[in-house]
Amino acid sequence: MTNPVDITQALTVPVLAAGWALHASRLHRRLDRSRHDPLTGLWTRDGWTSRAERIIRRRPRAAVLLADLDGFKPVNDVHGHAAGDAVLAAVGRRLTAWCGAHGVAGRLGGDEFVAVVEDDARLDDRLADLAELLREPVEHRGVTLxxxxxxxxxxxxxxxEPTLTAALTAADQAMYRIKGRTRRGRRLLLAPALAALRSLPQRLHLAA
Incomplete structure (x- = not known):
């Protein structure tokens, strides 16, 4: 005769396992949402970093970019935060579309954005296209922003050192070299040799 206690235990274990699986699934979805910026839909810093590292491992020929919006503060000051949010959301959509299937974009916070994409012969032209894309007006409640x-x-x-940290540092330096000299994002600076220039004296010394 089967012990009722054994039957209860046999029924309880699958129920508990299913409960834990559901709980783990909910935690995973919650964590995933926490790594997404709710306004732009882009990855936040941690989420973007893990995916950028993965792309770099799989595709050594990659490029990292940082973008800082020009003229964003006046939009907030004059038209309000809702207008600023509309601009940020538009930037998120445009940057995602620009990155395509083989890149990933993120929002670091405020009006600072980051992306990693595959490097190719058209990268300079693509970056120029991105600058123009981000300059396209955003319509918000009858106002053109x-x-x-x-x-x-x-x-x-x-x-x-082809690491994500080194690339972010070089991209950041490149961005701030033109910050304040840019008129509505028409110019951009590609920094492929910034760190290489620093090592030039050492290479010349070794060659001598």
Whole structure:
């Protein structure tokens, strides 16, 4: 005769397992949502970093870019935060479309954005296209809003240490070299050789 206690235990274990599986699934979805910026739909810093690292491992010929919006503060000051949110959401959509299937974009916070894409012969032209794309007006409640973007980029193949950290540093330096000299994002600076230039004296010394 089967012990009722054994039957209860046999029924309880699958129920508990199913409960834990459901709980784990909910936690995973919650974590996934926490890594997405709810306004733009882009990855936040942690989510973007993990995916960028994965892309770099699989595709050594990659480029990292940082974009900082120009003229964003006046949009908030004059038209309100709802208008600023509309601009940020539009930037998120445009940057996602620009990255395509083989790249990934993120929002670091405020009006700062980041992306990693595959490096190719058209990268310079694509970056120029991105600058123009981000300058396209955003319509919000009958008002036309326009911002620009300072964009700095770094090719991993041109860095002494082809790491995400090194690429972000080079892209950041490239961006701030033109910040303040850019008019509505019309100019951008590609920084493929920034770190390589620093190592030039050492290479010349070794060659001597």
């Amino acid at each position: 326009t911002v620009g973007a300072s964009i700095g980029a770094a090719r991993l193949t041109s860095l002494p």
